[in-house]
Amino acid sequence: MKKRLIQAALGEIPADLLLKNGQIVDVFTGTVFPADVAVIDGRIACVGHCGEARETVDLEGRFVSPGLINAHCHVESSMAVPAVYCAEELRWGVTTLITDPHEIANVAGLPGIRYMLDASESLPINYYVQLPSCVPATPFEHAGCVLGADELAGLAGHPRVLGLGEMMNAPGVISCDPEVMRKLDLFEGRIIDGHAPQAHGCWLQAYAAAGICTDHESISYGEAREKLRAGIAVLIREGSATHNLEAILSGVLAEELATDRLAFCTDDKHLADIRREGTIRWCIRKAIALGMNPVTAISLATINPARIYRLPHLGAVAPGYQADLVIFDDLASLNVMGVYHKGKRVTADEAAACNETTAGAGIGSSVRLAPFTAEALAPVLDPERRYPVIELLPHEIATEKDWCTGEEAEQALLRGELCRIAVLERHHATGHIGCGLLRGYGLKDGAAATTVAHDSHNLIVVGTNPHDMAAAVQELARVQGGYTLVRGGQVMDTLPLPVGGLMSSLSADELNARLEKMIAQARAMGVSESNDPFITLSFMALPVIPKMRITDMGMFDAENFVFCE
Amino acid sequence: MKKRLIQAALGEIPADLLLKNGQIVDVFTGTVFPADVAVIDGRIACVGHCGEARETVDLEGRFVSPGLINAHCHVESSMAVPAVYCAEELRWGVTTLITDPHEIANVAGLPGIRYMLDASESLPINYYVQLPSCVPATPFEHAGCVLGADELAGLAGHPRVLGLGEMMNAPGVISCDPEVMRKLDLFEGRIIDGHAPQAHGCWLQAYAAAGICTDHESISYGEAREKLRAGIAVLIREGSATHNLEAILSGVLAEELATDRLAFCTDDKHLADIRREGTIRWCIRKAIALGMNPVTAISLATINPARIYRLPHLGAVAPGYQADLVIFDDLASLNVMGVYHKGKRVTADEAAACNETTAGAGIGSSVRLAPFTAEALAPVLDPERRYPVIELLPHEIATEKDWCTGEEAEQALLRGELCRIAVLERHHATGHIGCGLLRGYGLKDGAAATTVAHDSHNLIVVGTNPHDMAAAVQELARVQGGYTLVRGGQVMDTLPLPVGGLMSSLSADELNARLEKMIAQARAMGVSESNDPFITLSFMALPVIPKMRITDMGMFDAENFVFCE
Numbered sequence A, B: 001m002k003k004r005l006i007q008a009a010l011g012e013i014p015a016d017l018l019l020k021n022g023q024i025v026d027v028f029t030g031t032v033f034p035a036d037v038a039v040i041d042g043r044i045a046c047v048g049h050c051g052e053a054r055e056t057v058d059l060e061g062r063f064v065s066p067g068l069i070n071a072h073c074h075v076e077s078s079m080a081v082p083a084v085y086c087a088e089e090l091r092w093g094v095t096t097l098i099t100d101p102h103e104i105a106n107v108a109g110l111p112g113i114r115y116m117l118d119a120s121e122s123l124p125i126n127y128y129v130q131l132p133s134c135v136p137a138t139p140f141e142h143a144g145c146v147l148g149a150d151e152l153a154g155l156a157g158h159p160r161v162l163g164l165g166e167m168m169n170a171p172g173v174i175s176c177d178p179e180v181m182r183k184l185d186l187f188e189g190r191i192i193d194g195h196a197p198q199a200h201g202c203w204l205q206a207y208a209a210a211g212i213c214t215d216h217e218s219i220s221y222g223e224a225r226e227k228l229r230a231g232i233a234v235l236i237r238e239g240s241a242t243h244n245l246e247a248i249l250s251g252v253l254a255e256e257l258a259t260d261r262l263a264f265c266t267d268d269k270h271l272a273d274i275r276r277e278g279t280i281r282w283c284i285r286k287a288i289a290l291g292m293n294p295v296t297a298i299s300l301a302t303i304n305p306a307r308i309y310r311l312p313h314l315g316a317v318a319p320g321y322q323a324d325l326v327i328f329d330d331l332a333s334l335n336v337m338g339v340y341h342k343g344k345r346v347t348a349d350e351a352a353a354c355n356e357t358t359a360g361a362g363i364g365s366s367v368r369l370a371p372f373t374a375e376a377l378a379p380v381l382d383p384e385r386r387y388p389v390i391e392l393l394p395h396e397i398a399t400e401k402d403w404c405t406g407e408e409a410e411q412a413l414l415r416g417e418l419c420r421i422a423v424l425e426r427h428h429a430t431g432h433i434g435c436g437l438l439r440g441y442g443l444k445d446g447a448a449a450t451t452v453a454h455d456s457h458n459l460i461v462v463g464t465n466p467h468d469m470a471a472a473v474q475e476l477a478r479v480q481g482g483y484t485l486v487r488g489g490q491v492m493d494t495l496p497l498p499v500g501g502l503m504s505s506l507s508a509d510e511l512n513a514r515l516e517k518m519i520a521q522a523r524a525m526g527v528s529e530s531n532d533p534f535i536t537l538s539f540m541a542l543p544v545i546p547k548m549r550i551t552d553m554g555m556f557d558a559e560n561f562v563f564c565e
Helices: A002-010 A082-091 A102-120 A149-153 A170-174 A178-186 A201-209 A221-229 A245-254 A271-277 A280-289 A294-300 A303-308 A348-352 A406-415 A466-479 A508-524 A533-538 B002-010 B082-091 B102-120 B149-153 B170-174 B178-186 B201-209 B221-229 B245-254 B271-277 B280-289 B294-300 B303-308 B348-352 B406-415 B466-479 B508-524 B533-538
Strands: A015-026 A031-040 A043-048 A053-058 A063-066 A068-073 A094-099 A126-131 A161-167 A191-194 A233-237 A262-265 A325-328 A336-341 A386-392 A399-405 A418-424 A433-439 A447-450 A459-463 A482-487 A490-496 A548-551 A554-557 B015-026 B031-040 B043-048 B053-058 B063-066 B068-073 B094-099 B126-131 B161-167 B191-194 B233-237 B262-265 B325-328 B336-341 B386-392 B399-405 B418-424 B433-439 B447-450 B459-463 B482-487 B490-496 B548-551 B554-557
Touching: A002 A031, A002 A043, A002 B170, A002 B178, A002 B201, A015 A043, A015 A294, A015 A325, A015 B221, A043 B201, A068 A233, A068 A262, A068 A280, A068 A303, A082 A094, A082 A102, A082 A271, A082 A336, A082 A348, A082 A508, A094 A303, A094 A336, A102 A126, A102 A161, A149 A178, A161 A178, A170 A178, A170 A201, A170 B002, A178 B002, A201 A221, A201 B002, A201 B043, A221 A233, A221 A245, A233 A245, A233 A303, A245 A262, A245 A280, A262 A280, A262 A294, A262 A303, A271 A508, A280 A294, A294 A303, A386 A406, A386 A548, A386 A554, A399 A406, A399 A548, A406 A418, A418 A466, A418 A548, A433 A548, A433 A554, A447 A466, A447 A533, A459 A466, A459 A533, A466 A482, A466 A490, A482 A508, A490 A508, A508 A533, B002 B031, B002 B043, B015 B043, B015 B294, B015 B325, B068 B233, B068 B262, B068 B280, B068 B303, B082 B094, B082 B102, B082 B271, B082 B336, B082 B348, B082 B508, B094 B303, B094 B336, B102 B126, B102 B161, B149 B178, B161 B178, B170 B178, B170 B201, B201 B221, B221 B233, B221 B245, B233 B245, B233 B303, B245 B262, B245 B280, B262 B280, B262 B294, B262 B303, B271 B508, B280 B294, B294 B303, B386 B406, B386 B548, B386 B554, B399 B406, B399 B548, B406 B418, B418 B466, B418 B548, B433 B548, B433 B554, B447 B466, B447 B533, B459 B466, B459 B533, B466 B482, B466 B490, B482 B508, B490 B508, B508 B533
Parallel strands: A015 A053, A015 A063, A068 A094, A094 A126, A126 A161, A161 A191, A233 A262, A386 A433, B015 B053, B015 B063, B068 B094, B094 B126, B126 B161, B161 B191, B233 B262, B386 B433
Antiparallel strands: A015 A031, A031 A043, A063 A325, A325 A336, A386 A399, A418 A433, A418 A459, A447 A459, A447 A482, A482 A490, A548 A554, B015 B031, B031 B043, B063 B325, B325 B336, B386 B399, B418 B433, B418 B459, B447 B459, B447 B482, B482 B490, B548 B554
């Protein structure tokens, strides 16, 4: 293979593909120069004046960029299976994903991770995995399984596993928790992703000293700079809910910081948002609009993450590199004119067609509930007693906490100001049910439920009455996970997410259409415009975000990290 | 160990060392900021406001830089054994060397490389080895041994071997020579150093496609830029004879190229030059003088080579990194106020005291000559016949080629314009002797000889008469290698280089003093001021440099790559 590469570079044998008359985006010098690119056996043989090839494409002066790299994303959060998600990424020039299958791991453990690896095995994209470090995410809930260092060791040697996924248990790192140390030791010398929002000072130093390599939680320039100085690569996040690029890069540009330890990522971005603007290409555009040199901006999307994740064959248009290329019309609008993976042109449709319709073993059936009564979801309230209330804030994931008496609650429920909320353990039929009250959701009559419920992905149901709540739960048990809306005992609409209760095998178009329809239906049932009906729900059981949450173990004060009773 | 690092970062246990009130040279952001540095177990625990330590040093605002890295050097060329050489590097802040023991390998093969590894094992410096790829360097001479891929495989797994040394056989790469391919395959995925002066176009593309990672031969900005664009890291060389920094960096600065694929190296720099100005510290100073941001310049000397050579524990002042630090008084004069290796302060004297006086097995006795006569060194010339002549050029390693008749040669010899020169195979007593004529050396009466003779390190002798030449050869056989001067049958002075005929165990001061004295002696014997008496000689047998050379196989036309007869 090396011999053929050399011979093709010299023009002694014909290349497979010749891209003529390109403008090369050179991430090594930060410049652009005119050249042809010859490809053989999936790798770049020559950049310059190259010899003959079996296929020649005239680029007519368009720009040849290395394929883009999304440095950190959770595919499951798109609700699409890998093939469908990757197709949307490819559409906008991403040829490499660094993924953390944290969500499916919370549902299905190692088989869940293996499913993601298997389902991405033959996709025309480089699909790398960081093994989830924190399953379950907290001790305040029951997840589908527990992944210790011993379990992770079984997959650590997989050729597409690069290292350890985001170490959210920062307190465990700092306190040298033995199991956390075992996980860090298992990946010693490899890439360990961090997750340390607002960490600073000696606490951040200790976290970095433990071997944490990256972090994608910075929301301000100051936070990003302190992490960079601690030796932690900063993955700048632009997702559907989180937009950190402008705050960080404005400071970087103003202070003329070195940029080679910065990369772009999405963390979580929805299919519809990707379809509209792309992911990493969108980040590049924003960076250029802020005044960053376009080639530097593309470096943050290519060679930088390739180096951070030690992928020496990726991220550049140069001899020997894997021929993952994106053709842009220009370096401002960044319209994608073509995408090549290992030297072969790929389209989103072709990629989506690789869809594995059969879910991996053990992933298909993930909703296992103990028998329950409607009353268990909405227990009778004691008029005298004080109950905790989750109060939604418009357009935020964070919530306020409130308290009211049982009597006040009953009246507010009648006025439609309050809903019942319940979380049912759905992995092992243990019968754990946490019940509580939710203000600000807006639902007037009926129930809504989801099995997407970060991070343990139990079943969350919210409703105005026990019977619709029970019907919604039964519906999700029937379809083995998804979103549903119920009114008057009737299922109004259901989006099945049969893969782990998290993902659908539908096409992106169909999935987006179904979602839009359900959201409209939820609005018609009164759900407030100021929050997404289902995504908002899916964060109600995440006990690490302030100030009030609910898990299958009960209402949880996420400010003081204690259950409310 | 990780636990202690974390605890020291948090101030829960005392650090070993606390450097207070420093200005941190932060290569991640390209900025400087005030902080303390806490060190434990040889690694940095905390950079910021740190806790207590067993030892505290107040830096009073001085600058804390990562230890410097010399990205490519040949220790043997200093004529000092590793301990003595490293002491001189440490004096000026170099804490990491990437060395290619190409010279000793040509003399002593694998045992020679093992000697260099053993002799550097316990030095207070990070001493890494790139295995010599081209032993012998050319087929036009007889070296001490032949190192094929099979031989190299025996040392490829050594913990301080990073990859394959400079692949000078570029034509062998381009033509896919099977043995060259085997060597490249052996180091697939590791660092393979290049050596491709003036390579460009598709030839350079092919060389890069073969997996070559670095090159230190660029002498112009254009050459460097083309190599960078081909994905080859450019090691900017400032040695005793070669000064490429200004040409390259002037262009880089003028065109504002990205600099993260640039690093500094010396290739060959003499002890006396190092003593005067240092190596990499000298490069930083020159770069700053050219207008480069000082922290960027220090990055070329620290984090850049650490990344290029995949040494993730080196090159930065940040938690978890090895505590190799240099304290500079300021970022212009760069006077070294202190050097730390693994958190321990080291001085040049302490390092030199690690000197291993016992040479490794088989290295001590390296001069093995077949019996010879004085006449064999200076054969009778046929007055009618035309003979090739090497013509020295002032202050250059390149030579001119000339021809003269035997009669003209005899007259020029009498007038002192010409000398006899001979190269004796000295490794295996094969009796190979190449004889020729040398113009421009200046010697009026007597002989000079050396066993330092790139790259095969045979014995070179130059003289005005056969008897002094023979005496010089006998003297070097007696001391088992070195430099010698003979007049009237008497040895005037000898510098023994008993380690492979290349290196001495003398201290740097003593070695420099002895060298100075010998050079003065040679000048007194007439050797021209326009060339170094011994270094000039040592390049006479290097058949890859134009235009005329001599090896143990005879006079060699180094322009047309053929022997002269």
